[in-house]
Every structure is written in structure tokens, then in C-alpha cells.
Amino acid sequence: MFTIGQLSKRTHISIRTLRYYDELGLLKPAKVAESGYRYYSNEELRLLQHITALKELGFTLASIKELLLTTGKGAQESRWKSFLDFELAAIAEERTRLDEMEKLLQTARHALEMKGEIEAEDIFLFIRALQTPPNVRESFFARHFTEREIRILKNLPDLSSEDPRAMKWAKLIRAAMEHLHEPPSSDVSQDLARQFVEISMDWFEQDEQLIEKYWTMIRPEANEETKVYGLDADVMGYIDRIVDAYLQQDQEGTPHGEADRTAHS
Structure with missing residues (x-):
């Protein structure tokens, strides 16, 4: 069993975050002593690693909780597909936004070189052209x-x-x-x-x-x-x-x- 401090050191996740996960019902300790100390088993350690991995994939804590609480292989697979598709769509949308922003900034940079200044109307002109x-x-x-x-x-x-x-x-x-x-x-x-x-x-x-x-x-x-x-x-x-x-x-x-x-x- 691990104390909350030991789990924090082992996973490099702050004690404050671990307590917050507990409040959310996302990561409950295996045991809470009468003194109030939280204790975690290898099962909670594995679950915490899973949560961390999902966060790296871009999942929100709410979606992680929903995914982890889903029971049944078929339902869990469907939920996984739904969340992954959502994240992929969000990334594609963000990539498009960043590509458009890069083009706008490149245009503004060349315009500045050309005229030595950029007017507000120029920016709107560039936006209309890109759109x-x-x-x-x-x-x-x-x-x-x-x-x-x-x-x-x-x-x-x-x-x-x-x-x-x-x-x-x-x-x-x-x-x-x-x-x-x-x-x-x-x-x-x-x-x-x-x-x-x-x-x-x-x-x-x-x-x-x-x-x-x-x-x-x-x-x-x-x-x-x-x-x-x-x-x-x-x-x-x-x-x-x-x-x-x-x-x-x-x-x-x-x-x-x-x-x-x-x-x-």
C-alpha cells in the first residue's frame, strides 16, 4: 500500500491533484484510515497511470471519468471510439485554425516589409483574401x-x-x-x-x-x-x-x- 505522499513521489503527480481526483470520484483510495490518511494499492496506481495516459491524449477529466465508469466491453469500445473521434476532429479543426493563422501572419510579415507599416484595413483585407x-x-x-x-x-x-x-x-x-x-x-x-x-x-x-x-x-x-x-x-x-x-x-x-x-x- 502507498500513502498519498508515496504515490505522489512515485508518479510525479502532486498531492493536491490526487486529492482533487478523489473529490471528483475519479481516483478513490483503497483505504482511508480513521486518522484520515489515504492509502492506495497497486490497482489505484494502475488506474492513475491510465488517467495520466488519457490526459496525454487530450481527454478531459469528465470524459476520462465517463470512460472509466463505462462497463461492458461493447459499451466501453463504443465510448472509446466516440472520444477518440471527437479528439481527432478537434485536432483537425485546431490544425486548420493554426494553418490559417500562419498564412495571415506570413502575409502581414511580407506586407510590413513591403510598406513599413500595416493598417487595420490591411489585416481585414488579408483575412477576406484568405477566406x-x-x-x-x-x-x-x-x-x-x-x-x-x-x-x-x-x-x-x-x-x-x-x-x-x-x-x-x-x-x-x-x-x-x-x-x-x-x-x-x-x-x-x-x-x-x-x-x-x-x-x-x-x-x-x-x-x-x-x-x-x-x-x-x-x-x-x-x-x-x-x-x-x-x-x-x-x-x-x-x-x-x-x-x-x-x-x-x-x-x-x-x-x-x-x-x-x-x-x-
């Missing part, structure tokens, strides 16, 4: 793009993912925002243009027609909300100007930045 049913996006793609184009577009960096390209894109957009008023042919503008051209050709698999098609489709009309986060009319206009200048200098064979230096000499 958009997949079939809405699939339907849009099917109406406007070929199967090959859809495959390419689906592989573009997603701000809600850990894809390192997403952070690269966020940093590049921030640089564009910070240099909106730079002359298109300046060194800094031309360096940005080079980066935009290189990653666009890489991410769109050298398909210039798809780049133009997609870029035109995501361009916001006058007084229209931004369609792609970070790409408002001003930013897209600046990117258009610097890329046009970059490509024109390529065609003319003029070193990038040389035209601007000549114009100011």
Missing part, C-alpha cells in the same frame, strides 16, 4: 488563361507562404515605392527595372505575352481598388516607366544609366 473560396480563383483563371498559363500563375510567389521569393518581391516593391519620383533612366531606377525584368522572365518562364496579359489584367482602373497588394496605380505606373526605359536602352545598345547622365551633363 475567398478556392473555386472563385479557379473560375477566374479558367475564364482568362490557358492550362499552361494557369500552371505558371499558380507557381507565382504567395505572400501568405514561406516562399523566399515572396520576401524578395516585398523588398522590390518597397524599393519601387521609395523611388516613385526618380527619373526612369536614373541608375537606381534602371537597377530596379533590371530586377523586375529578370524576376518576371524567371517566374513567368520567359513568356513575355503572359507577363503583359497578367500585368494588364491586374492594373486598377481609375478610382478602382488595388487588385494585387502593393501594386496600386502609382507603383505600377512607375514600374512601367522604368521598364520601358530599360528595354529601350537595351534596344539602342545604350548602357543603363548612361542616358540619364548624358542628359544632365
